[in-house]
Amino acid sequence: xxxxxxxVEFIAIPENEKFARMVAAAFTAPFDPTVEEVTxxxxxxxxxxxxxxxxxxxxxxxxxxxxxxxxxxxGTVTIVVEDYGIGIEDITAARAxxxxxxxVEERSGMGFAIMESFMDKVVVESEKDKGTRVTLIKTLDLxxxx
Amino acid sequence: xQIEFELSDDIIAAILxxxxxxxSAVCARTDIDHAMEVYRAKHLVLDFSGVDFADSSGxxxxxxxxNKVKEKGGRIVLCGCSPYMRKILxxxxxxxxxxEADDRESAMRLIKERGEEDER
Numbered sequence: 001x002x003x004x005x006x007x008v009e010f011i012a013i014p015e016n017e018k019f020a021r022m023v024a025a026a027f028t029a030p031f032d033p034t035v036e037e038v039t040x041x042x043x044x045x046x047x048x049x050x051x052x053x054x055x056x057x058x059x060x061x062x063x064x065x066x067x068x069x070x071x072x073x074x075g076t077v078t079i080v081v082e083d084y085g086i087g088i089e090d091i092t093a094a095r096a097x098x099x100x101x102x103x104v105e106e107r108s109g110m111g112f113a114i115m116e117s118f119m120d121k122v123v124v125e126s127e128k129d130k131g132t133r134v135t136l137i138k139t140l141d142l143x144x145x146x
Numbered sequence: 147x148q149i150e151f152e153l154s155d156d157i158i159a160a161i162l163x164x165x166x167x168x169x170s171a172v173c174a175r176t177d178i179d180h181a182m183e184v185y186r187a188k189h190l191v192l193d194f195s196g197v198d199f200a201d202s203s204g205x206x207x208x209x210x211x212x213n214k215v216k217e218k219g220g221r222i223v224l225c226g227c228s229p230y231m232r233k234i235l236x237x238x239x240x241x242x243x244x245x246e247a248d249d250r251e252s253a254m255r256l257i258k259e260r261g262e263e264d265e266r
Contacts, residue, residue: 014169021167021199039199039230046201050168098238106175108205110238117237 004030006069011062012053012083020049020067020081027069028077033140040118041077041138047111048081048134054102056085056132075140082133088126095124147174151181152250157257158187159250163196171203175210188220189261191253195226204231205238212244221245221260223253 006027010016021042028041049065057063068080088094095116100109115122115136123135147170152159160178164170182190190211194200208224215222225247227235235241247253 014167014172017167017169018165036230042199043201043234046167046199050201050203053168106171106206106210108202108209108238110202110205110234113237114202114234 003073004069004071007066009064009066012057012065012085013062014050014053016065017046017049017053020065021046023067024069024079027071028140031071031075031077031140031142037138037140041079041136044115044118044122044136044138045079045081047115048079048136051111051134052081052083052085052132054105054107055088056083058086075142077138077140079136080133081136082131084131087128087130088124088132089128091124091126149174149177149181151185153185153187154254155258156186156188157191157254158182158185158189159191159193159254161193161196161250165199166194166197166204166207167199167201168203171207175207178211179214182215188215188218189257190215190220190222191247191250191257192222192224193226193250193253194224194228194231195249197226197228197231200231200234202234202238205235205240208235208240208244209238221257223247223256225249225253 008023024041024045025038052065066082070078093099095112097113098109100107119136119138121137126132147164150161212222223245247256
């Protein structure tokens with residue numbers, strides 16, 4: 001596998017959460033990942049994109065979500081989910097399990113905990129009124145099936 | 147997400163099919179709450195055997211139903227969780243407060259048995 005990169009941009013609506021997961025699954029497919037690996041990546045992407053859909057642009061506005069996917073020949077997949085919304089005030093608090101500002105909408109506050117559990121590394125950068133960027137990194141086990 | 151309902155006395159079973167994410171969880175909770183109201187069901191079985199994808203939205207949806215059912219003195223039992231879904235639910239400690247059964251029949255039975263215990 002050569003290094004690869006794909007970028008997609010879509011509007012922040014719930015319907016696009018599934019689209020984003022499918023893009024991530026398709027992007028990693030050439031590495032022949034295990035079902036578990038694909039599911040973990042899809043779930044992490046789903047959490048990151050849902051966060052952007054729910055929080056980035058408030059209740060009224062619709063904005064864009066940009067997703068960049070990179071892969072190296074060693075099987076390291078990097079997925080950046082970026083929005084240009086209101087930003088996260090306290091990233092440490094937001095990453096804590098069960099923290100949510102959307103309890104009324106029955107959000108569990110487990111999104112970041114799940115991303116951290118399923119990916120090797122999760123980086124969150126955010127600036128007030130500029131946006132948020134979540135970077136998900138996972139190295140696939142390329143020895144499978146050999 | 148498609149949901150079928152099965153009614154047995156005052157127990158309703160919601161059989162979920164498809165992907166359970168933020169988008170579909172909103173519809174799922176509306177459908178389930180509506181069905182419980184229409185059929186005047188007290189107890190709820192959530193059957194996830196047809197769910198092929200779930201993220202943390204599932205946790206919120208289950209907790210929301212748990213609170214609603216408990217408010218009216220009802221019970222809730224889960225069944226059909228895949229090992230992957232169980233992993234997500236375990237992270238949030240769902241199984242420390244909600245019982246799980248192997249299949250829908252056992253889940254229904256569990257609710258009925260506990261009801262008989264309570265009456266004694």
